Amino acid sequence: MNSRFAGRSNDRKNLPRLGLHTGIGGGIQNSIRDAHEKGCTTWQIFSRNPRGWTARPLTEEEVNHFRRMREETGLDPSIIHSCYLINLASPSAEIREKSISAFHDEIERGLMIGADYLVVHPGSGRGVPTEEAISNCASAIHEAADGLEDRIRKAGFHILIENTAGQGEQIGRTFEQVRDILALCEDLPMGMCLDTAHSFAAGYDWRDQAATKAALRLLDRTVGIDRVKAVHFNDSKAAFNSRVDRHWHIGKGEIGGEGLARLINHTKLRRLPFILETPQEDKNDDLDNLKAARALIEV
Ligand SMILES: [Zn+2]
Numbered sequence: 001m002n003s004r005f006a007g008r009s010n011d012r013k014n015l016p017r018l019g020l021h022t023g024i025g026g027g028i029q030n031s032i033r034d035a036h037e038k039g040c041t042t043w044q045i046f047s048r049n050p051r052g053w054t055a056r057p058l059t060e061e062e063v064n065h066f067r068r069m070r071e072e073t074g075l076d077p078s079i080i081h082s083c084y085l086i087n088l089a090s091p092s093a094e095i096r097e098k099s100i101s102a103f104h105d106e107i108e109r110g111l112m113i114g115a116d117y118l119v120v121h122p123g124s125g126r127g128v129p130t131e132e133a134i135s136n137c138a139s140a141i142h143e144a145a146d147g148l149e150d151r152i153r154k155a156g157f158h159i160l161i162e163n164t165a166g167q168g169e170q171i172g173r174t175f176e177q178v179r180d181i182l183a184l185c186e187d188l189p190m191g192m193c194l195d196t197a198h199s200f201a202a203g204y205d206w207r208d209q210a211a212t213k214a215a216l217r218l219l220d221r222t223v224g225i226d227r228v229k230a231v232h233f234n235d236s237k238a239a240f241n242s243r244v245d246r247h248w249h250i251g252k253g254e255i256g257g258e259g260l261a262r263l264i265n266h267t268k269l270r271r272l273p274f275i276l277e278t279p280q281e282d283k284n285d286d287l288d289n290l291k292a293a294r295a296l297i298e299v
């Protein structure tokens with residue numbers, strides 16, 4: 001599925017793929033039904049409880065059902081967001097061990113269901129210098145992927161480091177830090193997931209045309225724009241450069257429609273899947289945000 005996706009040209013007629021983060025209650029296949037019914041062409045899931053260390057094993061029946069429904073609906077690519085408890089940069093031996101084991105499990109589940117991308121937050125250094133936290137994160141990824149490297153490569157599966165708002169001692173606030181993690185993992189198929197709200201809160205000003213141009217140039221010079229495989233397309237409730245991670249409805253936050261439109265229509269980003277992780281307080285929120293995002297796309 002990846003090759004078909006990567007083969008798309010940047011032709012303006014190729015509209016960006018839009019997706020939601022959908023739930024897996026009652027079986028992972030239900031996430032596809034929900035996304036498809038809402039008009040998505042791509043989607044993101046948690047493959048397990050995102051706030052617990054233990055995961056219910058996936059049944060063969062569920063996996064087959066998921067793969068079949070994906071074929072039928074053509075949703076592509078398939079993105080998993082890792083469990084929130086995982087902290088690959090942790091200096092604590094106990095948290096590190098638990099995180100490596102949970103992340104290994106995330107990779108295995110991703111391979112089992114035939115997902116394309118597994119998104120992970122690089123973690124928090126909890127008091128250690130940034131450089132050390134970055135090297136802890138990279139070595140934890142290697143340990144988690146140990147023994148699965150061949151399967152990962154064969155499947156075209158990629159682990160994506162998501163940039164963060166830089167809240168607390170989170171690493172991954174700057175594109176340089178994301179680059180440094182990727183540079184230490186060059187032997188693994190990896191890339192980046194660009195979260196628009198996190199980067200805005202981290203100090204990349206998508207409201208301003210010149211600042212956006214400079215930020216995307218920096219992204220290309222550091223990570224490399226071809227290594228960005230997915231976008232988390234969110235407005236931000238938190239102010240510019242606040243380092244606070246607070247997603248908001250498309251066009252109604254601090255970034256606003258104009259800034260978000262600049263990103264989704266950018267020739268180098270249009271080829272990517274755009275996943276909304278906007279608040280779901282009202283039952284119409286998802287559809288309203290999809291509509292708002294679609295309205296930003298220049299055809
Ligand atoms: Zn995330």
Ligand SMILES: [Zn+2]
Pocket residue numbers: 162195232277
């Ligand atoms: Zn995100």
